[in-house]
Amino acid sequence: MFNKEFKKKIKIKLDNLRKDKTFNIWFKVFLSVFFLNIFYFILLLGRISPGVMVAGISLGGKTPEEAIELLSTTITSPEKISLTSNEQVFDIELEIIDFSYDFQKSAQAAYTLDKTGNFAYDIWQKLVLPFKTANLGLRLSLNEDQLFESLSIIAEQASVEPIYPSAKLVNNLVVVEKGVKGQAVDIESLRSEIGQTLAFSKTSPVPLPLVNVDPTLTDEEVEGFRARAENLINKSLYLTFEYQTYTYKNDDVFALLDPKGEYSEEEILSLVTDLASSINREPQNSTFVFDGGRVNEFSPAKDGVSLKIDSLVNMVTGNLRTLETTENKTVSFEIPYETTAPDVKTGDVNNLGIKELIGRGSSRYRGSISSRIHNLSLAASKFNGVLISPGETVSFNNTLGDVSLYTGYQQAYIIKDGKTVLGDGGGVCQVSTTFFRAILDAGLPVIERRAHAYRVGYYEQDSAVGFDATVYSPTTDLKFKNDTPGHLLIQTYTNTAAASLVFEIYGTSDGRVATTTKPITTDVTPPPEDLYTDDPTLPEGTIKQIDWKAWGAKSRFTYKVQRGGETIYEKTFYSNYRPWQAIFLRGTGPVI
Template sequence: MIASSLFLLYFSYFENRFFPNLFIDDIQVGGYTKEEARDRLEKRLITRQENWPERRLEISFQESSSSISLQEIEANDNFDEVLAEAFLVGHQGNFWQKFLTFTKSSFQKQRFYTQISINEEKLQTFLRNFIALTDLPGEKASAILHTSGKIESLEINPGSIGLHLDYEENWQQLQRLFDQNLKNLKDTDFQVIAITQNTAQPLDAEGLREAQERIKKLIGKSIVFQFSYQKFTLNDQDLVSFLAFPDGISQEDNNQIAIEEKVATWAKQINQPGKNAVFSYDPETLIVHEFQADEAATVLDQEKTVDRIVQDLEKIENDPEDKTQFEEILPVTTAPAAISLASTNDLGINELIGFGESWYAHSIPARIHNVALTASKINNIIIPPGEEFSFNKALGEVSTETEYKAAYIIQNGQTVLAPGGGVCQVSSTLFRALLDSGLKVSKRLAHSYRVSYYEINNEPGFDATVYSGNIDLRFINDTEHFILLHFDTDSENLYMDAKIYGTSDGRTTEIIGYRKWGYQAAAAPVYLTDPSLAPGQIKQIDWSATGIKAEFTNVIKDKNGQVLREDSYYSNYQPWSAKYLVGPSN
C-alpha cells in the first residue's frame, strides 16, 4: 500500500518533468521541466555555439571553392525536437509500461543528441550553383577530315580533361554532415571536398598514333544506303566524324550520338504517311486534271540503321580486300496505300518505271523560278505507246511573255542573261529518269561546257541540253502502255525529281563502262555586272571546271535478262570559267 502511494507520488512529480537519468548532449535534464532543460542546454552549449551565426559551410574542388553561412541556410539547433523526443520517456504507455521505464531509468542512463535542421532547398540551390560554376566539361577526342580523300587534310583534336561534380553524390555527402550529432561537429566538419568523376581524358602519343591508323583505313571509303530510289551516302568525311577514341575513361570506338543524329536526318526524309492514288484526266485529250501516285507509308528503323553503320565501320577497318564502297539496303517498314494507281485508270499507268533527280544549289532566284515553271509546264503529260516525245514541243515558247525570267544561260559559247536559264535542269533530270526506265532515247545533246549544277552528287555526262529547234531531248514510248511524266521541285532545298509512270514490262537497266578523260585546264574567271548588287559586292554564280570528255553505255535487258539495246552516250565539255556577279561601280 505504501509502495503504491510512493509510486503515485513519483509519477505525479515527474508528470511535467523529464524522467531521471536522461541526458541531452551529455547534459542531464532528468528531473527538470522542459523550460528548465532548455535553459540548461542553452547555458551549457553557449560556448560551443556563440559563433554560430558566423560559421560557414565551405565546399571546394581543386582551386575553386564556395561558402555559405549556416545562417543563410537557416541552420537551427533544433532543441525543441530533441526535448520533445526525450520527454516521451516515461510519459507514454499504460501504468506498467511507465513502471518499467521508471525501473530502467533508475539504473541506466538514456542519452539523446541534438541535430542541426536546415532549409534543404537553400542548401540544394547553393550546391547546384557551385556545380554549375565548377563543372569542367572537358572534350572527348575527335577528328575532322576537311577534304574527302586527302589524309593531309586530317585534323585530330586530342581532347581535354573533363571532370563532373555529381549532384546526387555531393548532396548525400552534405546530408551525412548535417545528420551528425551537434556535439560531435567541429569547425573542420564544415569544410567539404566535392566528389568528382572523370569524364574525359586527352589522348596520349600512343592514342594519337592509333587514331591516325584507324582513320587512314577510312580514307576514300564510303557506305551507300538505299531505299527504293533514295540513296544516302556516307563518305570518308562522315565516317571519320563517326569515330570515337578510347581515352582510358571511355572505351567507346564510335560516336554513337553523331551516328544517331545523321540517321535521324534520313528518317525525316523517309518517314511518310501513306497516300492514296488520285488520277483524273480527259480520255479524249489525255489532259490530266489531277494526279497523285499512291505512296506506301514508310518508317525507317533507326536503331537497326545505326547498328549497320557501326558494323560497317568495323568491316572497313578490318577489311582485307580494302573495298572502297559498301552497300546496304535501309531497313524500312512499308504499308501499301488503300487506293493504288492501277485502280484509277485503264491506260496502264500503274507504277513507277523510271526515276531521276538533280540538285541546283547556288542558283540565283530567277533560275530557281524558271526550274519550277518549266517542271510545271510539262508536268503530268501522258504519252501513248509508240509516240515520240519532244521536250521543246511539249514546253512551248520560252520568253518573258510565257513568264520566264532572265537567268544565265550558255549561248554561242558565252554566259548571257536570257529568259529560260534553268530549263536544262529539268531536261537533264528527265534524261536521268529515261536512263533508269530503259525507254528509247532518240535525241540527246550534252552541254558544250560543264555546268556545276549537273555534277552535284553525279559525274559529268548525265546532262541533256535543250534550247530551241533541233537542240532537243526526245524519246519514244517503246512500251505497250501509256506513260505519264511527273515532276516535283523543291525551291527551298533546290532539289527536283522526274518520275515516269507506266506498266513495267520487266526490263532492267545498268550503266557500264563509264569513263572520263581529256582533261583541260579551266578558263579564266568571268565577272558580270549585276545592277541588283551593291557597288563592289561580288557573288559567285558558277564554278570553274576543267574541260573533259565522258562516255558510258546504258544496257537495257528484258525480263528474261536478254539484252534489248546498248545505248551509248558521249559528252565533250570545253574548259569552263568561274562566273562572278559584281555590283556596278559608282
C-alpha cells in the same frame, strides 16, 4: 521403516503444493497481461497506435479524421523549394510541378501501419510502437515529368560540362583532344532528396548532389586513339536508302570510335536514331485526279518505312570494323528497314496502267542565280502531271511551250551562238537534263538528244560527265517514245533549299531493265586563256565576268535496255565539249 515412508509422502505432497502455487501465480500473470492487452486493443479500436508520427507530428491515439484535421492545420504547404550549389541558389515554384499534400492518405498510412492483415506482425507492432516511434513521411503528389524538366534545366546551369575526347582532321593531320573533367548533377538522387524534404516538411535548402565526370585520356590512350583515327583518314562509310546516300568520312567516322575501347555504342545509336527520324514514314495511300487530259492531283502509293534500329547498329559497327581493319577505302551497304503496305495502291485509283515508279532522274543546281532557279522551277512545273499515251513520242519543246518574258520567264545565262549570254529562260536546260536522266532510268527509247556546247558545272554536281541534254526551240529538242503497254505519268519535284530537281516517271513495268556504262572521257583539253574586252559602257577600273572557263572533252556512254535476257534497245550517246574561255569586260568609260 514407517517413519521413512511417511516422510516421503509428506515431501511429495509439499512439492506438489509448491508447484501448484507457481502455476497459479504465472497463470494469474498471464491472465492479467492478456486482459490488459485486450483492454489496450479495445481502447485503440479505430485509432492510430501510440508512437506513430507523420512528419514529426504525433498522431498516436487519434482517429484518422482527427489526424487529418491535425495535419491540415499544422502543416503549411510550401510555395517553393530551394536547391543550392556552391554560392548558387535555384528555386522551383511548387505550383509549376502541381505539388500538393494528401493529408487523408497520410493519416490512413499512419492508421494502417499495424493493420496489415498479418496477425502476428500486427500484434507485435502494437506492442513495440509505444516504445519505438515510427515517423512516416507525408503523402504527396506532383507532376514527375514537370519536376524532371525543371531539374534538367537547373542541372544544365549547375553542371560543369566535361569535354569528351575527340579526334579531328586538321590540315590532313589528326588532332586529338584528350578531354577535360567536369561535374554533373545526379538528378535521380536529387529527386529522392526533394521527395524526402517535402515529405517531412523540411524548410532547409536541398544541396545539389554533384558527381565528378572524368572522360580524360592518358597519354598512352591519346596515342592509341590517334593511331586508329589516322588509319581511317579519307575512308568512308556509305549508307544507302532508296535514292539517298548518307556519307560519313573523317571526323564523322572518328566520332564513332571509343577512345577507351572499340566503338562508341552511344554515338552509333545517335547516328542510327537520326537516320530513323529522317527515313521513317507512315504508309501513304495513292490519289489520282484526272481532268482535261492532265493529271491535276497525284500522289503515288508509298509503303510505310520503319528502320531496323538494332540491325543497323550492328551493321554500322561491323562495317566500321571492316573499314578500320582492312585496306578498303570505302564500305557501302543498304539501310535495313521494314515496310507496311498502304490500303490504297496506285493501280487501284486509275485504269490507265499507272501502277508504279519506273524511272527517276535528279540533278543539282547549287550556285544558281535567283532568276535561273525561278526559270527551272517554272519549266519543271509544265511537266508535272503530264500524261503520255502508249506509243506516243514526246517532244520536250512542245510540252514546255513558249519560253519568254511573256510566259513568266526571267533573264538568266544561256548558251547561244557560241557564247554565254543573258536570255529568256536560262535554266531550262537543267530541266531537260534531269528529264533525260529519268528517261534513261525508265528504259525508254531516246529519239533525239544533244549535248551542250561546253561542260556546265551544274550538271556534274551529282553526275558523271556526259549525262546532259540541251534544248533550244525550235532547233534543238529532247524526244523519246513511250513503248510501254500503258500510259506514263510525269511528276516533278523542285527543292530550292536543297538545290535539287527530280523527275519521276510512273507507269507499268514490263520487266525491262536499263543500264548505262561508266562514261569514257577522252581528249581533255584545257580552257583558253582568259579574254578581256574593253567596254566603254562600264566605268574605268570595273571588271565584269560574262563567261566562265570550262575544260574541253569528248565523252561517250552506252545505254542498253533488256527484257528477259534479250536486248530490246541499245544506243551510244556522244558528247563533244569545246574548251571554253572565261571572258571579262574591262571598263574604259568615265567614272561616275
